[in-house]
């Protein structure tokens with residue numbers, strides 16, 4: 001195995017200690033994964049040009065501290081279980097040695113070394129209620145392939161750099177017309193910028209509008225993807241609670257409230273509770289933003305899926321001023337690896353966002369933008385959404401009915417009228433960890449909701465995605481969950 005670490009013979013730190021530090025950092029930062037085999041001491045010493053005894057000394061220290069384990073005859077491996085407390089308490093080095101230079105991480109870089117903040121749930125369960133994943137097997141992949149190949153031929157316009165970092169103009173036109181029809185968003189093509197999913201949109205918004213120490217109000221509980229971006233760029237977060245009518249806007253004007261520069265909201269389908277921000281609260285929020293001068297970020301990530309109730313127009317469409325940046329994504333209606341989303345910006349922000357997009361990555365992939373334009377303008381998008389809405393509706397009803405029939409009074413279902421997930425509150429004495437771990441052992445993946453709270457979470461709340469699971473699996477998954485809670 002080739003594995004590169006950097007050793008500096010001129011440094012004051014002894015060589016065996018450098019081997020130890022470099023490997024330890026590689027383990028803590030995930031460059032070396034649990035279970036991964038290390039190179040033999042002989043091959044590493046040869047590639048580094050140092051003695052084998054020096055490398056062995058470094059390995060021995062890591063073995064004694066529990067980072068590595070040795071299996072006689074097979075080699076040395078990274079331990080499967082690096083204790084959590086070790087991951088959280090060992091400060092991760094924010095200085096790296098490259099040749100004779102000592103490089104420090106920026107404040108942004110240093111904030112990304114907080115592993116606790118970035119621990120992602122990796123769910124490999126047989127029945128996976130992880131949220132936010134559309135029904136992949138129902139995506140019209142043959143049609144998509146046809147549209148891609150239509151544009152995948154010699155065509156300098158598709159292969160070249162673009163002169164327009166805002167995105168392929170016909171795609172922006174198609175999005176403007178789709179948003180006006182389906183979400184009552186008021187915008188012209190000139191206000192739309194294509195971005196690499198909502199995540200890049202949020203990143204650009206934070207970079208352009210936030211200084212370290214500025215305050216951003218966020219929903220409590222709320223979406224981690226947004227919070228992580230805000231925190232990484234040095235923002236301070238002000239949590240605003242959510243009730244059955246959505247964000248408690250009055251909390252922005254009562255008590256001690258810092259000077260808020262941005263507020264991030266998911267009004268159509270609050271993440272994770274699923275509640276919809278009522279019309280009176282929408283108007284109240286817009287009035288507050290106008291008065292305070294704060295900008296609202298409206299993340300409309302899955303509003304296409306609304307069951308039964310009439311959709312409420314987007315906040316952006318109700319805005320009389322220039323207080324809203326609307327963020328949209330194709331991750332839910334098509335598929336997340338497409339990495340295409342869009343921002344609808346007030347006119348006065350368009351130029352600076354276009355330049356920031358150019359600096360970040362020049363442009364989003366043109367081939368996919370061309371295919372997506374045809375997908376929208378030829379009517380496939382709205383047809384696909386209609387089909388998925390009816391499929392997800394069935395799956396949602398199956399999930400809600402199974403929960404009620406197995407858990408009865410001991411479950412409260414929240415936010416089931418929209419989206420691709422619902423949130424449940426289970427009346428149980430088991431801890432969230434006990435439930436998620438027992439569920440994992442039973443082959444069922446679920447997310448506890450406590451990581452979505454900045455302050456104390458009430459506990460016993462879980463987010464269950466249902467879009468990518470068939471009805472039989474949904475019933476079986478709920479049956480297994482009930483066995484855990486009632487055993």
Ligand SMILES: Cc1ncc(COP(=O)(O)O)c(C=O)c1O
Pocket residue numbers: 131132196197198199200223225266271299301328329330331336341
């Ligand atoms: C609240 C919210 N916004 C946005 C997204 C989508 O992010 P992206 O467009 O970067 O894939 C998700 C994904 O689950 C989400 O939950």
